[in-house]
Amino acid sequence: MACVFCEYASGESPNSQSIVLKTDELVVFRDIRPASQHHLLACPAQHIPDAKHLTKSDIALVESLVEAGLGAIEKLGGNRLETRVGLHWPPFCLVKHFHVHLIWPESELTWLSRLIFRPNSYWFCTVPSLIEYLNNLPD
Template identity: 45%
Template sequence: MTSPPHPNCIFCKIIARTSPAEILLEDDDIIVFKDVKPASRFHYLAVPKLHIENVNKITLNDKLLVEKLLSEGKRALQENGANVNDLLAGFHWPPFNSVSHMHLHLISPASEMSFLSRIVFRPNTWWFGTVDYVLNDLLPTKL
């Protein structure tokens, strides 16, 4: 389920192993690695190998992919000792996404985020949406 790497996409380069990253988990569809600017002790990115520009580009057919990003991201967190009961998981909306390749932020413990991180990753704002919002509110509008 990979697409040709986009030449200027850092995540495509990480998937192709032409850019470094601390990869925690990988399968045919997704990759999970550490965020280079962590908002808390554990801050991972779960990224589809298929280049999807941003979360607004997904369709109902991508529901299982979003669920897999969350479940595998949680698995990576648990395997590394993070508390998934104190987890913030979500996507930045364009134009507030820093990389134009859809990626799920998984941050734990969310309760230890700095004031600035709490603003940047504030749930269900016009710049950041939780997985629950994407699955329950955004996707149903794409019928």
Template identity: 40%
Template sequence: MSAEGEEQGPASYDSRCIFCRITNNQEKGSELLHSDEDLTCFRDIRPGAPHHYLVVPKKHVGNCKTLTNEHVPLVQNMIEVGKNVLQKNHVADVEDIRLGFHWPPFCSIGHLHLHVLAPASQLGFLSRMIYRINSYWFITGTDQLLERLQANTATS
């Protein structure tokens, strides 16, 4: 493994990025609920629902605006992992969940991450605003993100 802070390939790791450090087990106190070759999942430090997880690529990937059509399988895999983590944590009502991404400039971390929240019916007032379905700042589901990716590709 390279020294901390060194690049491990093009844009694959950023030592200044908290999510890069968490996915590389360099942050104390971060329990990984899922970890495979491509993705990790852990609890959000400011939960908006009883179950609030973040699914994060292990390689440093920028926010939603940096994605292209080539990232579609990654996004789909992130959603699948999020649903699997909910299932492992005994969330039975898959209709009462919210999955989504903050759209820049409304991202607090510049590393792609999927918010996985359940039960959505238990979101508080502020969380209902922050994680509002298909709003200007929070996009839910792959369909909404795919539409934006295709629009970005068409205008490039």
């Protein structure tokens, strides 16, 4: 079964020109439907279907995704304070490969995008909330 985000990570994607950063652990690339000037997705190279498949031991991975994504936003001329960062909460995931959205600047989000990427709604979760959720998982 082909996963488009795994293709980005393995370098086999036909859209590989949209990759802005790639390491053994993760890949950061442009969203095909940008919600603002810069809209990046940071995802682990490993196929993790969604946030509910993460465990406490993945907190460091989540943090490196955010750090890599924000670093890439800055390299593109944006700044982290005006970047909307978060993730879809299952079952509201279009692509079943865990990823973090980084959207800059927040002020240019359209009305619809503000709704889709509304922090801590039922469908979009911020990273601090995700980390809190992971920390509270039973061992």
